Amino acid sequence: MTTSPTPLALTVLALLHYEPLHPYGMQRLIKQWGKDQVVNVSQRASLYRTIDRLCAGGLIAVRETGRDQSYPERTVYELTDRGRQVARQWLDEMLAEPKQEYPQFPAALSHLPVATPQEALQALERRAGRVAQTRAELEADLAAHDVPRAVMLETEYLHAVAAAEERWLRTVIEDLRTGVLTWSREELLGSKTFSA
Structure with a gap:
């Protein structure tokens, strides 16, 4: 087996x-x-x-x-x-060996235009807040443990990933707030991406 x-x-x-x-x-x-x-x-x-x-x-x-x-x-x-x-x-x-994994967040991002830019902004702001909280908790966890670094590598990695995601989210949120990133149904349906 x-x-x-x-x-x-x-x-x-x-x-x-x-x-x-x-x-x-x-x-x-x-x-x-x-x-x-x-x-x-x-x-x-x-x-x-x-x-x-x-x-x-x-x-x-x-x-x-x-x-x-x-x-x-x-x-x-x-x-x-x-x-x-x-x-x-x-x-x-x-x-x-990096493996192709299929987490929920990138899948949701791939369908972001289903929401309005304002709805996307609100959802991403909520996510950014939660990611910032997770990053802070991981930071505290790393600081609180007096153990060999090898034992905490997954926490260190998760902290780095959370920090990178938080930075990226802040740039996307800013682009949504300022109108640099926007879309409309008409614009999407008229694009070659959705043409049959």
Whole structure:
């Protein structure tokens, strides 16, 4: 069975690189270490599905199943030798090879003329405010942690991306405010872009 490299699958393999864990421990560490900024673990079911796929692919294995009186039965997983090799391969690929991803924001931007320039301005101003807040939170997070830089690289990256997006949004907002960027339905329908 081929297991596809996903951010969550890589994260599970990386966590098990350090020590055997049960799923609850994995989810707790992901949140505790701030990895939930880059890996979606809000639905525990997706973590369990990923673990099942990694097990079926021979990348992780059950180390033990135990029961503590105060907790339900817990299955502890460990990384296999094959899992260790695959994790390093996935890490190399994800670091070195840019992938075409399809986030919502660029898709929405590609249809901006569906809104009026004023509606677009209002929506982008709201986004700029939220991005500025995210940037400030990431800045505070970076300043608050006295850990090796390698542990916070994803936060550093997210901060840089948020800062760049905030700068770009401010220029687009200014162009919308001053009328440098504008459009109309008639103008769009008359353009060669929309001609049949």
